[in-house]
Amino acid sequence: MMLDGNAIGGMMLELFGREMTMVVSTCRSCGATGPLASVDVYMKAPGVVVRCRTCESVLMKIVRSPKRVWLDIDGIRMMQMEA
Amino acid sequence: MEGTAVLGRLTWQVAQVTGAKQETPRVRTITLAPPGWPGHRAGQHVDVCLTAEDGYQAERSYSIASAPEQALELTVERLDDGEVSPYLVDELQPGDGLDLRGPIGGYFVWEADDPRPVFLVAGGSGVVPLMAMIRHRSATRSTTPMRLLYSSRTIEDVIYRAELDDVAAARNGVEVTQTLTRAQPEGWTGYARRIDPDMLREVAWPPTEKPAVYVCGATLFVQAVTEGLVGLGYDPLTVRTERYGGIGG
Numbered sequence: 001m002m003l004d005g006n007a008i009g010g011m012m013l014e015l016f017g018r019e020m021t022m023v024v025s026t027c028r029s030c031g032a033t034g035p036l037a038s039v040d041v042y043m044k045a046p047g048v049v050v051r052c053r054t055c056e057s058v059l060m061k062i063v064r065s066p067k068r069v070w071l072d073i074d075g076i077r078m079m080q081m082e083a
Numbered sequence: 084m085e086g087t088a089v090l091g092r093l094t095w096q097v098a099q100v101t102g103a104k105q106e107t108p109r110v111r112t113i114t115l116a117p118p119g120w121p122g123h124r125a126g127q128h129v130d131v132c133l134t135a136e137d138g139y140q141a142e143r144s145y146s147i148a149s150a151p152e153q154a155l156e157l158t159v160e161r162l163d164d165g166e167v168s169p170y171l172v173d174e175l176q177p178g179d180g181l182d183l184r185g186p187i188g189g190y191f192v193w194e195a196d197d198p199r200p201v202f203l204v205a206g207g208s209g210v211v212p213l214m215a216m217i218r219h220r221s222a223t224r225s226t227t228p229m230r231l232l233y234s235s236r237t238i239e240d241v242i243y244r245a246e247l248d249d250v251a252a253a254r255n256g257v258e259v260t261q262t263l264t265r266a267q268p269e270g271w272t273g274y275a276r277r278i279d280p281d282m283l284r285e286v287a288w289p290p291t292e293k294p295a296v297y298v299c300g301a302t303l304f305v306q307a308v309t310e311g312l313v314g315l316g317y318d319p320l321t322v323r324t325e326r327y328g329g330i331g332g
Contacts, residue, residue, distance in 0.1 A: 002302050004326040007144050009187040010130040013093045021190040037190035038324060 001044050005036040008048060011062065012036065015071060018081075028077040029057035036079075050075075093187070094119075095132065097180040101154070106242045110208060111172045112148060112158045115181060120155060123147055125219035126192040126212045126297070126325075129157065129185030133167050141166040144327070146211040146299075147186065150218035158242060160208040191297065191325045195223040199295045202287050203231040204278070204308050206300025210242050212325065213299060217250060217257060229257045232286045234278050234304070236265040260286050278304075280311040290316040299325040 005012075005021055012020035021037035032054035039059060040051040047063035052075070059075035102114035128146045135141075143166075149156035161172035175181065193201065193216040201220075203213040210233055220229060235241045241261065251259035262274030262282065274282055288294040296317065298308045305326045313319050 002326070004324065006128065006188055006191055006325045007327055009128070010093060010144065010184060013187060019189040021188050035190050037188075
């Protein structure tokens, strides 16, 4: 089941403490930039996997347990947002 | 305390169901009264959480159908193998409580003071956040020209059918064009095929008008429409998309 970054807007707001779908990310692998709203999101994995829409590299992984959250953003080289 | 501070920005709350309306055999609109609702923007969504007796939880996102000026409404399509939508469409009753948090999203949002003409493209239940935009336009008495191109399988699947007919008949700046891809009733005057580049050329504003564009529907639908618009000369950065309709449960 593939969704887009809008679908994890709530989860990202919870993790980062601000609205994130407008944040522009740069893919570490291919350099593509775009709003987090338009990334590919897979929810059926054990956790959430976020992939680049251009090259399909993994941008971000989010795994939650009742007590802890693991957030891997190794695939994102940069995020730009309104100050 | 730290956790409390973070959650304070987006808190789960129990909203009471105050109404329910069947839109189509598979689609229902639920009216909700969350006790602490900060107000929303047209195009935003909420997260809904269901908890089973054994503690298993399922979370899904649903678009807000109502204008910011109206009571909170979600329109939900039943996906037969879904974990959440069958409950929302078939079981949930007025008086029940529903766990939700929101409003969420800043990207797929239309503001009534945006001066650009608006082109809305919907596939199936992708019409829901776009309806919030049309309703917001009406509630704010905005004169911004809007065009909606809406694709459904059959006439019975058209969500907000009567309201869209009224909006189109009012001729006050919202043009509604529909296509029925699977079957058409006798005398149907709309399109009868999937949205393609020719249809987009006929219905969309020319790219030189620099419209705001919102496309919502299933992934393949959104992809096809976006590619078609880019082929017509649209800047991909001006095409805002939400891919979810028909999946997610």
